[in-house]
Amino acid sequence: xxxxxxxxxxxxxxxxxxxxxxxxxxxxxxxxxxxxxxxxxxxxxxxxxxxxxxxxxxxxxxxxxxxxxxxxxxxxxxxxxxxxxxxxxxxxxxxxxxxxxxxxxxxxxxxxxxxxxxxxxxxxxxxxxxxxxxxxxxxxxxxxxxxxxxxxxxxxxxxxxxxxxxxxxxxxxxxxxxxxxxxxxxxxxxxxxxxxxxxxxxxxxxxxxxxxxxxxx
Numbered sequence: 001x002x003x004x005x006x007x008x009x010x011x012x013x014x015x016x017x018x019x020x021x022x023x024x025x026x027x028x029x030x031x032x033x034x035x036x037x038x039x040x041x042x043x044x045x046x047x048x049x050x051x052x053x054x055x056x057x058x059x060x061x062x063x064x065x066x067x068x069x070x071x072x073x074x075x076x077x078x079x080x081x082x083x084x085x086x087x088x089x090x091x092x093x094x095x096x097x098x099x100x101x102x103x104x105x106x107x108x109x110x111x112x113x114x115x116x117x118x119x120x121x122x123x124x125x126x127x128x129x130x131x132x133x134x135x136x137x138x139x140x141x142x143x144x145x146x147x148x149x150x151x152x153x154x155x156x157x158x159x160x161x162x163x164x165x166x167x168x169x170x171x172x173x174x175x176x177x178x179x180x181x182x183x184x185x186x187x188x189x190x191x192x193x194x195x196x197x198x199x200x201x202x203x204x205x206x207x208x209x210x211x212x213x214x215x216x217x
Contacts, residue, residue, distance in 0.1 A: 002130040003057035004149070005104035006050045006122075007095035007156075008112050009088055010043055010063035010072070017042070017113065019189050037208055040071050042187055045115040045202025047072045049182075052119040055126040057104070061112075062095040089158045092148075096156040105152040106130070109160075111139075114146060116182035116199035122147075125180055134173040138165040140184045140195070147183060148173065 010016075013036040020038060024031035043061075050059050059077040063069055069079040080098050084090040096107045108126060129135035129149035134157065137147040145164040150156040159167035169175055185196045201209070 001055055001127065002106050002151070004055055004106045004108050004126050005099040006056050006059045006108050006110050007092055007099060008043070008047060008050070008059060008061045008072075008077075008110050009082075009091045009095070010061050010065055010068040010112050012063075012065045013039055013067060016065075017188070020187070020193065023190055023193070036067070038205075040067060041202075041204040041208045042113045042115045043068060044071050044075065044204040046110065046112055046117055047077050048075050048202060048204075049114070049117040049119050050110060050122055051076055053122040053126070054119070055123040058099075060095050060099050062091045088160050092158040092160070093156060096150070106150065107156055108147060108149040109156060109158055111146045111186045113187045114183060114185065114196075115187060115193075115201045115205040116185050116196040117202070118182045121178075121180040121183045124178055125149075125176055125183055128176050128178060129174075132174040134168075134171075135176050136165070136168045136173045137176045137178075137180065137183055139186050140181070144186065146186050147176075 016039045024034045047059055050056050061072045061077050061079045062082050064082045082091045084094050092109045099107050125137050133151050133154040135149045136145050139146050143165050145168055181199055187193050187196050
């Protein structure tokens, strides 16, 4: 089985997941702290699931956020700073290059906000991707991208942003057709989080949200 190095980007907490702030906006200063804990929980559950996937040799998190680096480091992921500091795609290219310099042949960029991700889903997607030089999994809406894969000798060439599924397909990456609900369910809004909760959140997100008045209904 092809083994993959998975690159996960993590923003600084002050600018991460701003569309989730309605969940904590009524809590004042405590709301800011709780929002940051939620962002870290989404990241931790994503990274933990990736590390547990059979097709994954290692996870590299690209971040300049010390708290994020500490959380994923405790799980067993490696970290590298976002030296380009020119946005998401530059960070992913930097991470992929670092992974390949340290021995990886196949690399995959994975969204950091997949708290319902299952290791078996990621392994199945990566196995499917191994049949192509480049491949991607679209998000639940079909417009974004949650996973972008580049096999041996292929450039990652990330094109995340608005309508990234269309952009990745136009660049030659093959869309993967598996269902994989946890892999496709990224979380940008409270409605997304409710959808992820119905699939089943990872342990850190579950623990955090069970200690609030938030409800997945």
